[in-house]
Amino acid sequence: MFLEIVTPEAVLFSSKVDSFSVPGIDGEFQMLNNHAAVVSVxxxxxxxxxxxxxxxLKMDVMNKYLEAHIVxxxxxxxxxxxxxxxxxxxxxxxxxD
Structure with a gap:
């Protein structure tokens, strides 16, 4: 699947990914390939x-925004x-934001 993360100032991330998780208002949830359509806050x-x-990835461009996970x-x-x-x-x- 393809993920793009955008702020009012810049595109922070744009690439094909295996999966990702986000902090939803009712808790964290994960998106996998072929996931049903979703719109959420x-x-x-x-x-x-x-x-x-x-x-x-061109990590030099994204380093100030993205970090590698500790584990x-x-x-x-x-x-x-x-x-x-x-x-x-x-x-x-x-x-x-």
Whole structure:
């Protein structure tokens, strides 16, 4: 699936991913490939992006926003204050603050 994370200032992330989890208003939830369509509000928390490999990413551009997970370096994390997510046809867009 394809994930794009956008703020009013910049596109923070744009790449194919294996899965990701987001901080929903009723708790964290995960999106997998071929997930049903979703539109949801997000609260303050961490977006966790699960990737098979990080080789194709330009991490120098994303370093100030994304961090490797403490336990697994194939999981990237991004702290958000709030946002919305839309997932449809294996393309997800997170509008984050």
């Amino acid at each position: 997000l609260k303050e928390g961490t977006v966790k992006i699960h990737m098979n490999t990080l080789e194709h 697994d370096d194939k999981i990237l994390t991004l702290a958000i204050k709030s946002g919305t997510i839309e997932l449809k046809d294996n393309k997800a867009i997170i509008l984050a």
